[in-house]
Structures are given as C-alpha cells and as structure tokens.
Amino acid sequence: MSCPNFQELSAYLDGELPEEPSRKVERHLRECPGCRSCLDDWSRMRKRLVELPVPGESGTRIFMNLHSRRPSRTVHVPFPVAAAGVLALAVSLVLNVILLVGMGSPTEGGASQAGQTIEAGSAEVYPLGASQDPKLEELLEEYRLRSTVTVVVRETPRTDLPEVVHEDK
Amino acid sequence: MQRSARKFEEIYHDCFPDLYRFVLVNSRNYADCEEIVQEAFFRLYLNINRVENPRAWLFRCANNLIVDGFRKTHRAAEPVGSVADASPSQELPVGRRETREKLLAALDRLSETQRHCLTLREYGELSYREIADVLGLSPEEVGVHIFRARRRLQQLLEEIKDELS
Numbered sequence: 001m002s003c004p005n006f007q008e009l010s011a012y013l014d015g016e017l018p019e020e021p022s023r024k025v026e027r028h029l030r031e032c033p034g035c036r037s038c039l040d041d042w043s044r045m046r047k048r049l050v051e052l053p054v055p056g057e058s059g060t061r062i063f064m065n066l067h068s069r070r071p072s073r074t075v076h077v078p079f080p081v082a083a084a085g086v087l088a089l090a091v092s093l094v095l096n097v098i099l100l101v102g103m104g105s106p107t108e109g110g111a112s113q114a115g116q117t118i119e120a121g122s123a124e125v126y127p128l129g130a131s132q133d134p135k136l137e138e139l140l141e142e143y144r145l146r147s148t149v150t151v152v153v154r155e156t157p158r159t160d161l162p163e164v165v166h167e168d169k
Numbered sequence: 170m171q172r173s174a175r176k177f178e179e180i181y182h183d184c185f186p187d188l189y190r191f192v193l194v195n196s197r198n199y200a201d202c203e204e205i206v207q208e209a210f211f212r213l214y215l216n217i218n219r220v221e222n223p224r225a226w227l228f229r230c231a232n233n234l235i236v237d238g239f240r241k242t243h244r245a246a247e248p249v250g251s252v253a254d255a256s257p258s259q260e261l262p263v264g265r266r267e268t269r270e271k272l273l274a275a276l277d278r279l280s281e282t283q284r285h286c287l288t289l290r291e292y293g294e295l296s297y298r299e300i301a302d303v304l305g306l307s308p309e310e311v312g313v314h315i316f317r318a319r320r321r322l323q324q325l326l327e328e329i330k331d332e333l334s
Contacts, residue, residue: 007316010312011297045319045323048326048333049292058206059186062206
C-alpha cells in the first residue's frame with residue numbers, strides 16, 4: 001500500500017477514519033517508518049499543546065467568582081400547583097376584606113387610637129393587660145370602676161407615657 | 170441542588186485547564202480569557218441539568234463568546250506575546266513562561282479557522298462533526314483545516330525547536 005496522504009493520517013490520529021480505511025493505515029504504519037515518524041511528531045505536538053501551562057491562581061479566582069455569582073436557590077413548582085396556590089391566596093384575601101368590612105372600621109372597635117377616649121375597666125374597649133405597658137396598666141387599674149379616664153396615646157415614640165387626664169365623676 | 174453543585178465542581182475540575190488553554194489561544198488576551206472562561210462556566214451552571222455533553226457545550230459556548238467579543242468590540246486582538254507581562258502567572262519559572270509565549274506566538278500564526286479547528290479538537294476533544302456544527306463548516310472541511318494546521322504548526326515549531334524547552 002502506498003503512503004496515505006497527510007489528511008488521512010491526521011484523521012487517523014483523531015479516530016475519525018471509518019473502520020476499514022483505519023485498519024489499512026494501521027497495517028501501513030507497521031511497515032512505513034516515514035509515516036510513523038510523522039504521526040509521532042503530531043503526537044508530540046499534541047502533548048505540547050495540552051501541557052500549555054495554566055496559572056493555578058486563575059482557576060481558584062474564577063471558581064470563587066463563580067461561587068459568588070451563583071443564583072439564590074429557586075424552587076420550581078409545577079404550574080397547576082402554583083395556580084392553585086395563587087387562587088387560594090386570592091380567596092383568602094377577599095374573605096379577609098369581607099370580614100373586616102363586616103366588623104366595621106378599626107376606630108369603632110377595640111384598637112386604641114391617638115386621642116381616643118376610652119373607659120377604664122371596659123374589657124371590650126381596652127382590656128386590662130392588653131397594652132403591654134406596665135405603667136399604663138397601673139394607671140388604668142388605679143382608676144378602674146371609679147372614674148372615667150381619657151387616655152391620649154401618642155403615636156410616636158411608643159415608649160412615651162400616656163397623658164392621663166383625670167375627670168372625677 | 171447539592172447534587173448539581175457537586176456535578177458542576179467535577180466538570181469544573183475536569184474541563185477548566187483545557188478550556189482556559191483553548192480560550193487563551195483563541196482570544197489572545199489574558200484578561201478576556203478569564204472573563205470568557207468564567208462566563209462559559211456560569212452559563213453551564215445555569216443549564217447544568219439540561220446539558221448532555223458538558224465538555225462540548227462549554228467549548229461551543231466559549232467559542233461563541235470569543236467570536237461575539239470580537240464582533241462587539243471590533244478590535245483586532247492583541248497578540249498574546251505583547252501582553253505577556255500582564256500575564257497573571259508570574260508564579261511560573263521564566264523558562265516555562267517563555268516556552269508558553271513562544272508556543273502561543275506560533276499558534277497565533279495559523280489562520281483563525283485552522284486555529285479554532287485544531288484547538289477545538291485538541292483541547293475540547295470534539296469530533297469533526299461537533300466542530301463542524303460549532304463553526305458552521307462541513308466535517309470534511311474541518312478535517313482539511315486540522316491537517317493543514319498540524320502541518321503548519323509543525324513547521325513553525327521546528328523553526329523554534331532549540332528555543333523550546
């Protein structure tokens with residue numbers, strides 16, 4: 001067999017020749033030192049290329065950068081589940097709104113508002129122990145049952161003591 | 170999630186050196202090289218569970234980034250030799266650094282297509298068919314470019330044989 005051309009040898013080196021031509025080249029290489037030498041040269045060149053030094057610090061730096069760029073954890077929820085969740089949330093919101101409207105505005109209820117007059121001792125309006133302010137609770141206790149107090153609660157700051165205006169009955 | 174992270178780390182350790190070499194040879198700029206390698210790995214991370222052949226995917230992605238980078242900036246790439254001093258690898262012994270610069274300079278003298286074909290083959294271990302898909306060529310054309318690149322590079326390396334350690 002005559003020498004294969006360079007392109008065939010190159011394809012042989014890359015394992016790109018079909019089976020039969022590849023076997024022919026293999027047989028030829030056993031007899032031809034010139035073609036063997038050519039393949040050896042290319043193999044050495046390949047080795048030189050893949051041994052091109054890579055700076056170790058680049059590998060570490062890039063990996064650390066990638067670590068900081070990684071997106072936060074995401075959870076993929078199937079569409080039907082996501083749709084059901086959104087629907088449930090919407091229904092819950094609507095029910096809450098209906099419930100709140102049915103109960104009236106907060107100023108009519110028990111929540112304390114700045115400047116609101118409340119009756120001491122009335123559990124419905126301002127239950128004792130509900131303010132979580134020991135000083136306020138003490139004052140309310142003192143005037144409980146015998147007087148009406150006007151409690152002015154300043155909106156800010158919360159640590160302020162309420163101004164208590166004593167009105168004798 | 171943890172499994173994906175582990176898989177990614179394995180791919181990183183397996184592919185990083187070769188991908189870095191491929192990008193350095195073809196981008197011919199150390200700063201661009203790091204950015205492109207990082208971007209390619211980041212995109213792989215985002216698609217880790219959808220990619221069948223991560224190595225081929227990475228090299229294809231990096232190749233596209235190199236080509237897009239050149240298209241966007243419209244600048245001629247600086248030969249690596251001219252930015253050798255900016256190389257981050259001052260840790261390398263002088264002799265090895267010089268050898269690397271000479272090898273890069275020799276690769277730089279191949280045509281762009283020859284260089285891309287040869288390096289996709291040698292570093293990416295892509296088949297002729299895969300290289301053809303990446304570069305928009307036929308597998309036969311890829312074969313021709315690779316063998317011409319080998320022959321030319323062999324001549325160039327022969328010229329500087331004594332200078333290479």
